Amino acid sequence: MKVLVTGGSSLLGRTVANLLVARGDDVVCFQRSASGSTAIDDRGDIRDRSAVLHAARNADAVIHLAALVAPKASWNEMLAINVDGTRNALAAATASGRFVHISSPSVAFHDAPSVGSTALAADYDGGDGYTRSKAMAESFVRKETTVPTVMIRPHLVWGPGDTQLIGRIVDRARSGRLALPDGGRALVDTTYVDDAATAIVAALNHCNAGDEATLAPLVVTGGEPRPLRDLVASILEAAGVTRSPRSIPAPIAARIGSALDRVWPGSEPPLTHFAARQLSVAHWFDQRETRRILGWEPSVGLDEGFNRLKAAFASSGDSGQS
Amino acid sequence: MKIETPSVADWERWGIDPHWHRTVRIERTGLADVEWSILDTGEGLRGTIVCVHGNPTWGYLWKDFLETLSPEWRVIAVDQTGMGWSQRSMRRTLEERVAELVAFCEQHTSGPLVLAAHDWGGPVALGAVSSLDVRAVILGNTGVGLPENTKVPPLISTARRFVDLLCRRTSVFVAGTAAMTKKQFREALRAPYRKADRRAAVADFVADIPLSEKDESWLALKKSADNLSNLQVPLLLVWGGRDPVFHDRFLADLLRRAPHGDVHRFPEAAHLVPLDEPMAAVAAVWLDDVLGPDPSSLGRDNSKHVSADHRSFVAITEALGSRSRDKTAAFTDRSGSVSWESLAIEAQDIARMLVGAGLEVGDRVAMLVPPGAELLAAAYGVWLAGGALVVADSGLGARGLRTVLRGANPQWVFGTAKTLAAARTLGWTPGARMICTSRFPRALSLTTHRSTSQSQLPRLAPELEAAIVHTSGSTGPAKPVRYSHGALAAQRDVIHESFAMSNEHGFVTSFAPFILLGPALGVPCVLPEIDVTKPSELDFDRFAKVLASSQVDVAWLSPASARRIVATAEGRKAKLRLVMLAGAPISTELATAIAEVTDADIRSPWGMTEAMPLTDGVGATQQIGDGTNTGKILNGAQAVVVSLDDSNPEPVPVGEWGELAVHASWMFEGYEQEWSTEHRSEVLLNGVRFHRTGDLGRFAANGDLHQLGRLQHALFLATQVVPCALVEDPIGKSLGRQVAVVGIGPKGTQAIAVVIQAEGKLRLADPETTALVRAGSAFAIAAVLEGELPVDIRHQSKVKRELLAASASAFLAGR
Known part of the structure; x- marks a missing residue:
């Protein structure tokens, strides 16, 4: 199969591309910089529709991972990349015949704990630009798609070389700036990158007209929720960081987040209100339907994932920032 | 007068399928034709259930019936004349309401008919049963007249005295009724009665309640009562125990008239039981049971648990x-x-x-x-x-x-x-x-x-x-x-035989109700000086005092008493022949410790309020990997380990765990006024009616029964159901501390939380302990917590797992 992967330079995009290449697919990665994957790169900007269409000209399917994840980028930029970019990817997929759209469980976040819930409606319309734009993207894909489409919401993807989650946690812990709401008691599920990637490949396999997978978005996680404190401790242990995070009462974290949302000058405040709320409440999901529908199960999981993370830190001799 | 009806958006907001709503004409009743608003699920496989509301409610009351019982049944919830969204008209007497219901059923339903009714809908429906071919009757809180020696409920007498003011001119009566149920139902309940002119029938209904022979509807109500007394078809009463109007004496009165009625009572429910409780679900199972033939049901068998041999009673x-x-x-x-x-x-x-x-x-x-x-x-x-x-x-x-x-x-x-x-x-x-x-x-x-x-x-x-x-x-x-x-006599005999109680020596017990056994056994008994609700007050000194001043050679102890005696023994001994531990699963450590203090044969028989004892309790001090060893099944009792399949539980092979089902001549007859509970707990195996105990366990190869905790406390993981003992016991043993595991999240996708007993509020355990627990368990442990384990009052031993699960869930959900 010929597959176009957008956002191939992200940890997850690269892993998906490599997996597809390994199974014999013809894979093109579309993004601004080099993907670092084993696939062919076709570099360009997701906002450039003709470039996206061109990259997808021979494809049988489009897997759309390209997105802007900066916590405080301009709303216009968020709209352009996450919403219009998705419009472009969908246009390319409409020509090729299949669309796998990567979203996020946070599109359904309403400040309440998620305790073993399934994929709820993507109706987030709060202040977090990323989440709001992803919710908008998901909604219009659902409305406008004319080809078989599977929507996957992987939750907190991490792995060796991850700059988003792991990189930030390790950096902040090293400099003593890491504080967990209420001591990190909230039960949180995450997804090891290889497991998220196999789920996306499974989604591609199920991206056929009439398949159950095309009916509703599917949350993908490792299915091993743990208190945030324990997850962070395992990450820091893998990175060789001995400093423990501090604890901060959840309501105070939320208030600090709100304040920083207003006054922080740069694009990456140390905490946003949205992040504070998300880290204060449980986030784990019922995976039974996802696993049944995709015929997929995670094969790496937390403990092996942490081992691999540790090995990666040891071999790089660095903070894991690639 | 025609009235407007709710919009599609209204129906949807109230959780009612807008397609169910339609208007039908009731003709040839001897009165003017009238248009009724009904909620009709259409086309049922087994027949039609017509649901009759009371005053001042309307068809919405049967929301749950409409959802739950269709499409198996065609469910129709009617709005009586002048009520709900039906046509307003001249006032109606009970007799006229009965005539209209009969006409409705004749003109708008076909096939097998079931009537369901609530409140003053009860007399209407019962008035109609003699004119219709009704297969079964289902009643919520209702009445067919004042029970003997009962005063008119104050709510009704007040409503009647100020009927126009309270029921029509103001919405006091309507609002008061709606206030008896949950908030989310109130808007819909009140919607048809927003204005005074819409409430005329509400007032007329109250005014029509006959309290004496002088009242117009007295004879009609008497006919409804007579119809109930003569009712030949199955009757189900689903009752709220906290109804200020139709209280429990009305239930007793209904049962006096129709002793064959099955009762399921929700002790904490108020008046609007069809909305507040799963009345529809109870009704669904009951209809299958009484109307059969449904291959998955056991069918009717009134023999219950009556023992085979009472010749030597x-x-x-x-x-x-x-x-x-x-x-x-x-x-x-x-x-x-x-x-x-x-x-x-x-x-x-x-x-x-x-x-x-x-x-x-x-x-x-x-x-x-x-x-x-x-x-x-x-x-x-x-x-x-x-x-x-x-x-x-x-x-x-x-x-x-x-x-x-x-x-x-x-x-x-x-x-x-x-x-x-x-x-x-x-x-x-x-x-x-x-x-x-x-x-x-x-x-x-x-x-x-x-x-x-x-x-x-x-x-x-x-x-x-x-x-x-x-x-x-x-x-x-x-x-x-x-x-x-018969059962109590059999219980006496099995205790006598299995535990060789002696007529001279007798027993001491920290379970106050057990003293009732003494005179039945013909055996002396001693109650030590403790508060009967505090078995842990029985320390070694008090215990030794009893032994010194009496001749008892058997002690029947709750785990809390046994723990206290052990803890306060300080190397002293109190010799006994036999110690029976009951009330909650006993740890091997406790059994061993009490054996050392007493030099006695230690037994921890398995049993429950519904049947006790069921095993000989031998082997309490014997180490097994997980669970509690309760010994061999007693002579005369049968126990089968069955699969968790609710509709068709089947025996599982020896060595595998499942739910324990029992049969014994000394077991209970049934649950009082809990039809649904009783029905669910019964299973027919090889023609014998067994009681599903809700306990999980397995038989070891040597025939010992290992108890593994309660089904409702099992962990309902995504891949399997796991008895809590299988997770908890190995962890507790390796840590040398008391632990309890609970499932967090919805059943079927639960995460496991381990809580280690420690003083103080619930908190995350330290990272080292957490790592130790995770590494040592065969199961994926989501979280390891520490804190005070809540225990029950009666036994002070059983961990209150529902409570613990709720607090652990809240803690791990964050805020």
Whole structure:
């Protein structure tokens, strides 16, 4: 199969591309910089529709991972990349015949704990630009798609070389700036990158007209929720960081987040209100339907994932920032 | 007058499929034709259920029926004339409402018909049954007239006095009724009655309630009552125990007229039981059961658990009678001893006085008497007189006591001045005759109709009801459990045989209700000096004192008492022949420790309120990997391990775990007024009716029964169901600490939280312990917590897992 992967330079995009290449697919990665994957790169900007269409000209399917994840980028930029970019990817997929759209469980976040819930409606319309734009993207894909489409919401993807989650946690812990709401008691599920990637490949396999997978978005996680404190401790242990995070009462974290949302000058405040709320409440999901529908199960999981993370830190001799 | 109807958006907001709503014409009733608004699910496979609301509700009341029972049944919830969204018209009498319901059913339904009704819909539906081919009747809280010795409920008398003001001009009556249910139902309930002109029928309905022969609808109501008395088809009563209008005496009155009715009572529910409780779900299972033939159901079998062999029936009162010349102690507590002779005489006297005072065979007598000689005399007196004991202990708390007593509905109450005052003030036993045991025998003589000496005591039969006891409530709401004399006699025999109780020595117990066994066994018993609700007050000194001052060689202890005795023994010994531990699963460590202190044979038999004991309890001190070893099944009892498949549980191979189902001649008859609970707990295996205990366990290769905790406390993971003991016991053993595991999140996708007993509030355990627990367990442990494990009042041993699960869930959900 010929597959176009957008956002191939992200940890997850690269892993998906490599997996597809390994199974014999013809894979093109579309993004601004080099993907670092084993696939062919076709570099360009997701906002450039003709470039996206061109990259997808021979494809049988489009897997759309390209997105802007900066916590405080301009709303216009968020709209352009996450919403219009998705419009472009969908246009390319409409020509090729299949669309796998990567979203996020946070599109359904309403400040309440998620305790073993399934994929709820993507109706987030709060202040977090990323989440709001992803919710908008998901909604219009659902409305406008004319080809078989599977929507996957992987939750907190991490792995060796991850700059988003792991990189930030390790950096902040090293400099003593890491504080967990209420001591990190909230039960949180995450997804090891290889497991998220196999789920996306499974989604591609199920991206056929009439398949159950095309009916509703599917949350993908490792299915091993743990208190945030324990997850962070395992990450820091893998990175060789001995400093423990501090604890901060959840309501105070939320208030600090709100304040920083207003006054922080740069694009990456140390905490946003949205992040504070998300880290204060449980986030784990019922995976039974996802696993049944995709015929997929995670094969790496937390403990092996942490081992691999540790090995990666040891071999790089660095903070894991690639 | 035609009225507007709700919009599609209204229906959707109220959770009603807008397609269900339509308007039909009722003709040829002898009155003007009228248009009814109905909710109709259309096309049912098995027939039609027509649901009749009361006043001032409307078809919305049956929301749950419409959803749950369709499409198997066609469910139609009607709005009566002038009510809900139906046409407003001249006022209607009960007779006219009956005629309209009959006409509706004839003109708009076909095939098998079931009527469901609530409140004043009850008399309407019952009025109609004699004119229709009805297959079954389902009633919520309702009535067909005032029960004997009952006053008009104040809510009704007030509403009638100020009927126009309260029911029509203002919405007091409508709002007051809606306020009895959950907030989310109130808007819809009130919607058709927003303006005064829309409420005319509400007022007319109240005004039409006949309270005396002079009232217009008196005869029509009497006809409804007669129809109930003559009802030939199955009847289900689903009842809210906290209805201020149709209270429990109305239920008793309905059952007096239709004794064949099945009852499922929700003790905590108020008036609007179809909305507040899963009445529809109960009705669905009940309809399958009574109307069959549904291959998955067991069908009807009224034989229940009656034991096969009662030829050698010897009543539980016999042993006491046979020692009536014995001057040795039958019972001893802090206030001294009472001899067999005086206990026997006193019980006889009480029995004769009760019969003289009008107690009839089968009457229920609630015992609000603290454990002691007085309780024993009263209890055996009641039994000799043919009465049934309602045993309720103060460990339940005021609310629990009310629930249990209201559920049992006793005709008599024995109590102290204090407990009777409480019963009276808190309305525990409406209508019952109260007798103060501290004023025996005067309390009875005063009410004696005949000379006591002439009163003949009845002959007790094995089928006769002997007692209503109740489950502890530590593993769910307390359930009233019915026992027959046959079962109690069989229980006495199995205890005698299996544990070789001696007539001279007897036993000491920290379970107060167990003293009732003493006179039945013909064995002396001793109650130590402790508060009966605090078994952990039994320390070594008090225990040793009992042993020194009596000849007991058996102790029947709760785990809390055993723990306290062990903890305070300080190397001393208190020798006994046999120690029985019961009430909660016992750890091997505790069994071993109490064995060292007592040098006794330690038994921890498996049993429950519904059947006790079931195993010999041998092997309590023996280490097994997980679970509690309860020994071999007793002679005469059968236990089968069945799969968790709710609709079709089947035996599993030896060695595998499952739910334990039992059959024994000494097990209970059924749950009082809990049809659904009882039905769910029964399973037919090889033609024998077994009780599904809700306990999980397995048989070891040597025949020992290993208990693994309760089904409701099992972990419902995504891939499997796991008894908590399988996770908990290995962790507890490796840490050397008490731990409890609970499932977090929805059943079927739960995460496992381990809670280690420690003082203080719930918190995350330290990282080292957490890592140790995770590494040592065969299961994926989501979180390891520390904190105080909540335990039950009665046994002070059973971890309150529902409570723990709720607090652990809240903690891990964050905020």
